[in-house]
Amino acid sequence: MRYRILGKTGLEVSEVGFGCIPIIRLSMDEAILVLRRAQERGITLFDTANVYLDSEEKIGRAFQGLRQQLVLASKSMKRDRQGVEGDLDKSLRLLKTDYLDLYQFHQVSQEADFQALTAPDGPLEAVLRAREAGKIRHLGVTSHNLEMAVRLVKTDLFSVVQFPFNFIETAAGSELHPLARERGLGLLAMKPFCGGQVDNAQVAFKFLRQFPDVIPLAGFDSVAGVDEVVDLYQTDNQVTEEDLAAMERYRVELGDRFCRRCEYCQPCPQGVIITPAMLYGIVAHRMGPAKAAGFSAKFMETVRQCEECGECVDRCPYNLPIPEMLKEYLALYDQHRLAGKEESE
Numbered sequence: 023m024r025y026r027i028l029g030k031t032g033l034e035v036s037e038v039g040f041g042c043i044p045i046i047r048l049s050m051d052e053a054i055l056v057l058r059r060a061q062e063r064g065i066t067l068f069d070t071a072n073v074y075l076d077s078e079e080k081i082g083r084a085f086q087g088l089r090q091q092l093v094l095a096s097k098s099m100k101r102d103r104q105g106v107e108g109d110l111d112k113s114l115r116l117l118k119t120d121y122l123d124l125y126q127f128h129q130v131s132q133e134a135d136f137q138a139l140t141a142p143d144g145p146l147e148a149v150l151r152a153r154e155a156g157k158i159r160h161l162g163v164t165s166h167n168l169e170m171a172v173r174l175v176k177t178d179l180f181s182v183v184q185f186p187f188n189f190i191e192t193a194a195g196s197e198l199h200p201l202a203r204e205r206g207l208g209l210l211a212m213k214p215f216c217g218g219q220v221d222n223a224q225v226a227f228k229f230l231r232q233f234p235d236v237i238p239l240a241g242f243d244s245v246a247g248v249d250e251v252v253d254l255y256q257t258d259n260q261v262t263e264e265d266l267a268a269m270e271r272y273r274v275e276l277g278d279r280f281c282r283r284c285e286y287c288q289p290c291p292q293g294v295i296i297t298p299a300m301l302y303g304i305v306a307h308r309m310g311p312a313k314a315a316g317f318s319a320k321f322m323e324t325v326r327q328c329e330e331c332g333e334c335v336d337r338c339p340y341n342l343p344i345p346e347m348l349k350e351y352l353a354l355y356d357q358h359r360l361a362g363k364e365e366s367e
């Protein structure tokens with residue numbers, strides 16, 4: 023495993039990090055096994071979030087006594103001061119540490135998010151105080167909206183920016199990454215497997231390794247998965263014609279059904295929380311049906327309000343058939359919900 027400096031944070035991190043959503047669907051013992059395997063194989067960067075169910079608790083239990091060897095990153099999706107302060111304290115407690123190397127504002131994609139975060143005596147001021155107090159070493163931000171991500175980088179408030187980047191979602195490479203590099207930010211790539219849509223690690227990481235200063239956060243749910251990716255990083259990287267053809271096949275397959283989570287489709291006049299609902303298939307794949315149904319209830323229930331007006335379709339830059347896809351995901355969610363209910367009876 024090679025190590026890189028994460029922009030102006032000066033943190034030394036493994037050239038591939040561990041994105042800790044998939045451990046949600048593992049038992050505590052299985053998760054500990056996978057996390058420890060990653061650490062033994064040289065992965066030092068572990069990225070989690072308050073909303074990833076028991077992910078922080080599993081990391082905390084897996085790495086007792088190993089804190090100095092890790093770079094721990096977490097995030098808060100709250101938009102008010104008390105909420106963010108509460109999330110941070112909870113992260114520290116569950117991760118069994120008294121500081122985080124990186125704390126990120128999670129999924130800042132809308133203007134309203136930005137305004138709330140930067141409001142007087144709001145979340146930004148709270149995390150800056152937390153940094154002064156030594157609870158946080160560096161401040162970062164994650165987004166799925168390119169325009170907003172560029173804006174956030176330009177504020178110079180953050181040391182790290184995290185954005186989707188993979189061979190399907192390449193937009194960050196043309197403007198966001200060059201700008202962030204110029205300003206010295208560390209670059210984290212979420213969704214190296216295109217949010218679970220790509221099962222060919224070889225192809226996924228061959229693409230990403232062409233950008234050595236972009237640190238992918240790979241989600242692992244097995245020791246074999248860790249080994250496969252770490253082994254790949256021990257070979258020379260060469261993208262062949264065959265790899266390019268495989269990437270193209272995925273692009274064609276996913277092209278008209280793949281939500282990039284940019285949120286341009288919102289707001290919905292009927293109050294449907296469109297973007298997370300559009301990702302229900304991916305969430306179910308990553309968390310497993312029962313946990314996904316519980317986790318997604320808040321937004322999946324809003325899909326019932328859809329009147330198929332098509333306003334969102336007009337705003338989607340990828341022309342996704344949103345109402346049709348939402349219907350399919352609602353049916354899948356209902357199926358998972360009922361199966362979960364039967365199991366618990």
Ligand code: SF4
Pocket residue numbers: 289290291292293294296327328329330331332333334335344345
């Ligand atoms: S089609 Fe449905 S989800 Fe889209 S804007 Fe109309 S009501 Fe909302």
Ligand code: SF4
Pocket residue numbers: 280281282283284285286287288296297300337338339340341342344
């Ligand atoms: S449905 Fe379209 S506009 Fe909405 S988040 Fe997905 S890709 Fe973006």
